[in-house]
Each structure stands twice: as structure tokens, then as C-alpha cells.
Amino acid sequence: MFRRSVAMAIVLALGGVAAAEDEIVVTAARYMANDGERAAVSVIPHVTLKRRADNLVTQVRVICDTRDPTLRGEELRQTLRDMIAAAAASGGAITLSVGDTILVPFDESMIEKSIYPEGRPDTSYAAVVVKTAVTASDSYDGAVQRVRDFVAKTPKAGRTEILADGRWDLTLIGPERNRQELIGLIAADARQAAGLFGTSFGVEVDGLQNPIAWTQSGPLDLDLYIPYSLKTSGTVTP
Numbered sequence: 326m327f328r329r330s331v332a333m334a335i336v337l338a339l340g341g342v343a344a345a346e347d348e349i350v351v352t353a354a355r356y357m358a359n360d361g362e363r364a365a366v367s368v369i370p371h372v373t374l375k376r377r378a379d380n381l382v383t384q385v386r387v388i389c390d391t392r393d394p395t396l397r398g399e400e401l402r403q404t405l406r407d408m409i410a411a412a413a414a415s416g417g418a419i420t421l422s423v424g425d426t427i428l429v430p431f432d433e434s435m436i437e438k439s440i441y442p443e444g445r446p447d448t449s450y451a452a453v454v455v456k457t458a459v460t461a462s463d464s465y466d467g468a469v470q471r472v473r474d475f476v477a478k479t480p481k482a483g484r485t486e487i488l489a490d491g492r493w494d495l496t497l498i499g500p501e502r503n504r505q506e507l508i509g510l511i512a513a514d515a516r517q518a519a520g521l522f523g524t525s526f527g528v529e530v531d532g533l534q535n536p537i538a539w540t541q542s543g544p545l546d547l548d549l550y551i552p553y554s555l556k557t558s559g560t561v562t563p
Contacts, residue, residue, distance in 0.1 A: 348428045350382065352495045352541050369540055370555075372511045373548040374503055378495035380420075380456040381468040381545065382428070385476060388443060388450040389485040397449055398440065400483035405436045405451060407480045408487070412455075419475045422454040428496065455489075456496070465544035469493065495547065500537045503549050508533060515555055522557055529556050 387404055391397040409432060412419045422428035423439065431439075431453055439451040457471045476487050515528040532553035542548040 346499045348379065348422070348496050348498045349500055350424075350426055350428065350494050351378070351497050351500070351539050351547060369548070370511075370550050370553055372507070372514050372553075373540075373550040374507050374510060375542065376497065376503065376547050376549055377461060378459045378545050378547055379498045380496045381459055381465075381472070381493060382422070382454050382456045382496055383472060383493050384452055384454050384490050386450050386452055386488045386490065387485060388448065388488060389483065390443075390445065390448040391484045392447045394447075394449075396483065397447070400485045401440055401449055401451060402436055403482035404480070404485040404487070405439070405453070406433060407482070408453065409433060411475065411479045415475065418457060418471060420456045420458075422456060423452070424454065428454055428456070459495075459545050463545060468545065495541065495545065497539070497547065497549075500539065500549060504537060504551070507537065507549060507551050511551065511553060511555075518555065519557065526557050529558055530554070531556075 387401060387408070389397050389401045389404070391400055408421060412421050421431040423431045423435065436451070439453070440449055441451070442448070443450045455472050455475060457468050457475075459468055473489075476489065479487060481487060511530060511533070515530055519526050519528045530553055533551060535552045537549055538552055539547045539549045
């Protein structure tokens with residue numbers, strides 16, 4: 326069964342506001358907040374916008390326990406280079422990134438600074454996010470299998486292993502690009518609601534300044550929404 330989680334606002338764990346084209350991990354079990362304030366939305370509004378996720382992602386640990394530190398570093402670097410080459414050869418089906426809340430493309434220039442000592446003696450690792458693009462016809466199992474096949478087929482130098490952490494998340498590129506469409510849907514719903522009460526009634530919409538939030542509505546699908554409230558105003562005509 327897929328997890329259902331709600332992300333509240335769009336903020337970079339690195340300390341800045343997400344740009345329009347940033348790729349956001351939207352189903353990780355964490356809050357993202359603006360200006361250090363945690364938003365809390367207990368009720369999803371009536372108007373939502375269904376979107377297919379852009380990518381299914383999982384983090385892998387590229388780990389090596391070769392005793393000689395020089396050889397260990399060489400084996401890790403070679404495996405990371407092989408991962409980059411294999412992703413490039415996939416025709417866009419697989420891409421690599423690093424990051425937690427917002428993902429940054431991973432390339433050879435980042436290899437050296439991505440390697441860290443592991444908790445065990447004589448062991449080093451690098452954490453890499455493996456992504457697969459989600460298509461309209463994809464199934465969850467099919468997308469997961471593409472990533473597993475990629476990990477299994479990537480050459481591993483020496484004693485290097487590629488270990489998945491078992492958590493799968495969805496991403497969206499530039500969620501705020503959907504704001505105009507969402508506001509248009511909210512406006513149409515508000516006009517329809519006002520019309521049911523008669524010409525002497527209007528509606529008030531509050532909360533449209535809020536950032537877009539989301540909830541997972543299917544294994545590879547998301548419902549986007551703006552946390553807003555709607556109320557009618559006017560007088561009843563006798």
C-alpha cells in the first residue's frame with residue numbers, strides 16, 4: 326500500500342526558497358516551511374488538481390570496505406563514474422541526483438565531495454538519489470523495477486556495493502507552476518457556489534497567498550491544492 330503524506334510549504338532544507346524549476350521531493354515524511362514557520366493544514370480543500378509525479382526516487386548508499394584507504398577511494402570513485410555513465414546510457418529513463426528535500430543533478434564534478442567515512446572502520450560511502458521518470462502508462466511496480474534493474478546492472482568496482490534504503494518517494498518539478506490553474510479552478514468553484522444562493526450573494530476566498538501543498542492520491546499520483554477557505558456573503562431576498 327502506498328503512503329499518503331501531506332507536504333505543507335516549499336522550502337529548501339539548504340536554506341532558500343525553492344525556484345520555479347526546482348525538483349521537490351513531495352512524499353517524504355517531513356515538513357517544509359517558509360521563514361521557519363511550520364504550516365499546519367488539517368483539512369484538504371474541495372478543489373484539488375491531480376498531477377502525475379515527475380519521478381519516482383530512492384536513495385542508495387554506494388559503500389566500500391576495502392581496507393586500504395587509497396584503493397577504497399578508487400573503487401568508490403570508479404563505481405560512481407560507472408553509475409553516471411549507466412544513467413547517461415539509459416536514454417533518460419534513469420537520472421542521478423543528490424539532496425534531501427530539493428534534488429540537484431549528480432555528475433562527476435561532485436564525486437570527490439560526496440564520499441564520507443562510514444560508521445564502521447575502514448569503510449566509506451556516498452549517498453546518491455536514483456530517479457526514474459514516471460510516464461502516463463507507468464505502474465508503480467514497473468517504475469520500481471527500472472531502478473532495481475539499474476542498480477543490479479551497474480558495475481561495482483572491487484568491494485563496492487550499491488544498497489537501497491528501501492524508501493520510495495515521488496518528486497514534482499516546480500509545483501508552483503500549477504498556481505494559476507489551481508486558482509482558476511477555485512474561482513470557478515466559488516462562482517458556482519455563489520450562483521446556487523442567488524444574485525444577492527457573493528463569495529469570499531481566503532488563503533490564496535498560501536504556497537501549494539499536496540497529498541499522495543495514488544502510487545504515482547498527487548493531488549495539488551492551495552489551503553484556502555470559502556464563505557458566502559449577502560442577504561436573503563424575501
